[in-house]
Amino acid sequence: MLNLTIDQKIEFSKLVKLNMKRAYFSALGFLGSHDEAMDASQAAFIRAYGSFDKFDRSKNFFTWYYKILRNYCLNVIRDNKKFITGDFLEWEEYPSSEDTEINLEKAELKNIIETGILELSEMDREVIILREFQDMSYQEISEILQIPVGTVMSKLFYARKKLGKKLEKYIK
Amino acid sequence: MKEDKIIILEKYLSGSLSQDEKNRFDELIQSDPNFKIEVEEQQNIREVLKKMTLKNPSKEIWDNYWTVTYNKIERSLGWIIFLIGAIIVGGYAIGEAVEKFIANDAMPALLKYGVGAVVIGAVILVISIFREKITLWSKDKYKEIQR
Numbered sequence: 548m549l550n551l552t553i554d555q556k557i558e559f560s561k562l563v564k565l566n567m568k569r570a571y572f573s574a575l576g577f578l579g580s581h582d583e584a585m586d587a588s589q590a591a592f593i594r595a596y597g598s599f600d601k602f603d604r605s606k607n608f609f610t611w612y613y614k615i616l617r618n619y620c621l622n623v624i625r626d627n628k629k630f631i632t633g634d635f636l637e638w639e640e641y642p643s644s645e646d647t648e649i650n651l652e653k654a655e656l657k658n659i660i661e662t663g664i665l666e667l668s669e670m671d672r673e674v675i676i677l678r679e680f681q682d683m684s685y686q687e688i689s690e691i692l693q694i695p696v697g698t699v700m701s702k703l704f705y706a707r708k709k710l711g712k713k714l715e716k717y718i719k
Numbered sequence: 720m721k722e723d724k725i726i727i728l729e730k731y732l733s734g735s736l737s738q739d740e741k742n743r744f745d746e747l748i749q750s751d752p753n754f755k756i757e758v759e760e761q762q763n764i765r766e767v768l769k770k771m772t773l774k775n776p777s778k779e780i781w782d783n784y785w786t787v788t789y790n791k792i793e794r795s796l797g798w799i800i801f802l803i804g805a806i807i808v809g810g811y812a813i814g815e816a817v818e819k820f821i822a823n824d825a826m827p828a829l830l831k832y833g834v835g836a837v838v839i840g841a842v843i844l845v846i847s848i849f850r851e852k853i854t855l856w857s858k859d860k861y862k863e864i865q866r
Contacts, residue, residue: 560785567784572773581776589788596792636771660771679768685729700729701722704761711764718763 551600559599562608563592569609569681570616576676577620579633579665587623591616613691621669636661656717663713671706678703720757728758732765 551559570591574584594615595602602611636657664672673692677683678699689696711718720728727744730736736744747754820826820834 560789563785563788567781567788571776571784575773581774585776585780589784589791592788593792593795597795635774637774639770639772656767657771660768675768676773679765680771680773685733697722697726701725703729704720704725707761707764707768710768711760714764714767717767718760 551596555599559596562612566609566612567592570612572681573613573616573673573676574620575633575635576664576672576680577617577669578623579635579661581635583623584635587620588616591619594619607690610691617673624669633661633665656714659713659717660710663710667706667709671702671709674699674702675706675710720754724751724754724757728754728761731758732761 567588570588571584574587574591575581578584578587591612595612602608638653638657664675667675670692674688677688677691678685683691685696685699688699692699694702724747727736727740727747730740731744748758820831
């Protein structure tokens with residue numbers, strides 16, 4: 548931590564700025580709360596800073612960082628030993644309606660999706676968040692989770708099916 | 720469902736089918752009613768999910784993200800240096816105190832034994848706590864995850 552050069556520090560600050568949103572959203576997918584996700588993403592950057600001199604520059608920074616973040620989030624989940632609940636989704640385009648019933652239905656749908664995602668296994672939750680909410684390619688997900696592309700596709704398929712069971716009422 | 724069908728389905732959903740795969744997909748849609756149902760179901764779930772997005776914090780939070788992170792890095796560094804210094808100074812002070820304590824002929828032997836017992840007891844307690852922490856850490860199923 549103490550032996551980074553000025554150039555390495557500048558490089559690190561640029562990498563943080565470049566990856567902070569992806570880092571935060573990934574943590575949000577794990578932990579479901581803004582405060583926890585913000586803390587986790589920053590704590591993981593602090594750990595990454597501590598071993599940044601060992602980071603292989605030929606590799607992708609986010610892939611390397613994600614392992615630290617993932618480990619941190621899994622420890623938070625394990626240490627809290629409670630079901631993490633959260634309010635971490637919002638409507639892409641907020642449906643403004645004066646109809647209370649419609650608004651309640653929208654709120655219920657959002658709640659069902661959030662609960663459904665949080666009830667998935669950690670790996671299923673990761674693939675859903677990375678693919679459906681962060682628009683990462685199968686290849687990128689395969690690299691950061693270190694699983695084959697086919698496995699990513701298969702996990703996505705079954706994770707969606709699990710979510711689908713909760714969303715039956717809302718699916719055409 | 721078999722993995723080859725899942726791969727074709729996923730590629731269809733992401734719009735990345737090659738011509739051969741497209742032909743295979745069309746063939747499956749025609750010949751396999753279950754496959755068709757799965758495709759429709761997955762499309763519908765995606766449609767619902769697409770309506771939602773992860774909550775994005777305010778611009779102010781993003782503008783301050785690096786500053787906050789840097790402050791935390793600086794504080795961690797400060798604590799590490801402080802603790803190293805405290806251990807060195809504390810160790811030196813303890814060494815000096817023990818030396819003077821042993822060399823003090825004016826102090827009754829019984830008191831020396833009493834103080835010695837308190838110190839040895841405290842050391843055993845500290846070692847016991849550290850051992851427990853290390854045992855818990857060694858059973859940590861995520862510790863092997865490469866950082």
